[in-house]
Amino acid sequence: GASIDGGSAMAFNVPPIMGLSTTGGFTGYLQSFDGASTRELYEASLQIMQAANQHPVLNRVFTTFNVNVPSYRAEIDQQKALSYGVALENINSALANTFGNGFVNYFSYQNRNFQVYLQNEDEFRKTPEDVNNVYVRGGNGERIPLSEFVTLERQTGPAVVSRFGVYAGAQFQGNPAPGYSSAQAIEAMEEVVQETLGDNWGMGWTGTAYQESNLGNTATLAIVFGILMVFLILAAQYESWSLPLAVLTATPFAFLGGIGGIVLRGLDTSVYVQNGMLVVVGLAAKNAILIVEFAELQRKELGKSIREAAITAAELRFRPIVMTSLAFIFGTLPLALATGASDVSSHHIGTTVAMGMASVAILGSLFIPSFYAMIASVSDWLYRKRHPNQDRQEQAELGHDNA
Known part of the structure; x- marks a missing residue:
């Protein structure tokens, strides 16, 4: 191909969301909060570029700002x-x-x-x-x-002086080092600026880095609203407020297994982990429904006590829960053990869903019947307290669903 004297070429990954950023990695602006001159901004950007490229979490960090x-x-x-x-x-x-x-x-x-x-x-x-x-x-x-x-x-000076917000800024681009996520790279870049230049300097993010740094907490809201939607749908399906609570007692085991697997493998809580958590919450609710719904049928149709219904459901539904859980776990193991391109993201989501499902299958099968018995007993006690003159047999026929 053609050659250009003094020219250089660099290759970039495509952005994760097309149109939101020009390249992959992160893009931001080094800002001076006390009004530094363009020469001071240039010297500071060189210090940051040198320090960032020595950081183990960062890779290929450079600035396009030049005053010469x-x-x-x-x-x-x-x-x-x-x-x-x-x-x-x-x-x-x-x-x-x-x-x-x-x-x-x-x-x-x-x-x-x-x-x-x-x-x-x-x-x-x-x-x-x-x-x-x-x-x-x-x-x-x-x-x-x-x-x-x-x-x-004739003179030398900056070709372009960008302003990011109300401050002059030097544009930086970079990538996370292999094995690290973009969230870790953003955090590391902010640490480098703080340690190298002090409190009067900071990073302003743009593109996907801005969305990740400013909207990262929305994943927690998504999980909370996901659990709320599961509760409301189950409440409408069973016409009861107590049974959905028994089903949702499986979600802590999903979080315990997912986070435990991430910690044991030394991974970070990236967006893939958060998406995996949403998946595991739904699967945990599915396993809990197998036990809770079967126990409730034992009470309504066979007239068993709460304790007997919980024990029967735990015994008879254990095998279906284990078989479906194992099928899902073995299906996601290739993600958790992946190698090659994009293996880090596969490790995050695969480890989360596999370990979360294993925790739900083992711990959930042991504790969900107990939680069901406890919640059903409290619901039955509240029902009798509100309807003291109603016959117990009539309560069994109604199924105590109005609690």
């Missing part, structure tokens, strides 16, 4: 221009449209709007001497070259 870009500064002799009757806005407009570009209007083509810009040809704006070929009209209509009023001085 060659450029020309245009000095306008305003008094001389006014003496020729040339308006300053005409000089600025001629410079901008000749050596830069100027917006003209829009035009529509095939149901899309396109912008029209006025710009000089490359060959007529390559060197500072090209300013001699640009003219403006004087007060008497005479064409006067811009070189009469404009002097170009």
Whole structure:
């Protein structure tokens, strides 16, 4: 392919959500809260880039901010221009449209709007001497070259000074090191800035990093609302407030197994773990329903006591629970033991669902019947307290579902 002297090329992963970010990894701006100059911002960005690339959690961290870009500064002799009757806005407009570009209007083509810009040809704006070929009209209509009023001085400075919010910022891009998540990389980058530059500096995030750092706690709300929806659906199905509570007693075992597996493997609680938790909560409720619903049928149809119904349900539903749980666990083991590309994300979600389901199958089968017996006993006691004159046989026929 073609070669460019002094040029370099870098490869980037695609962003996890197309359109939300230009590349994978994280993108943010180093900000000075006490109004540092562009030179101070540049020196600070070099310190951060060096420190970040030495951090074990971070990889390929770099900044696009540079204050050593060659450029020309245009000095306008305003008094001389006014003496020729040339308006300053005409000089600025001629410079901008000749050596830069100027917006003209829009035009529509095939149901899309396109912008029209006025710009000089490359060959007529390559060197500072090209300013001699640009003219403006004087007060008497005479064409006067811009070189009469404009002097170009060579200098170095920043090509672009971005502002992120109300502070000037130096853009940074980077990636988490192999084996680490983007959340850990964001946290590590903030630690590097704090330790290297102090409290007057900070990181402002954009793209997917912004969404992850500012909206990361919504996963907890999603799990809470997921549990609430399970409770409301079961309450409507069984026309009871007590039976859904017995079903939801399986969710702590799901969390215990999922988090325990993550801790034992030394993984972090990434978004894959959070999604896995939502899956395990639903599966835990499914296992609990097998026991609770069967026990309730034993009470209603066979007239067994709460204790007898719980024991019978635990004995007869143990095998179906274990078989379905083992089928799911063996199905997710390839994720938990995956190798190759994207193996870290597979480890997170596979470990969460496999260990969570194992915990529900073992501990849930032992404790859910006891929780059912306890909740059903409390429900029965409350029902008798509210209806002291009702016959016990009638209570059994009604199934105590109105508690």
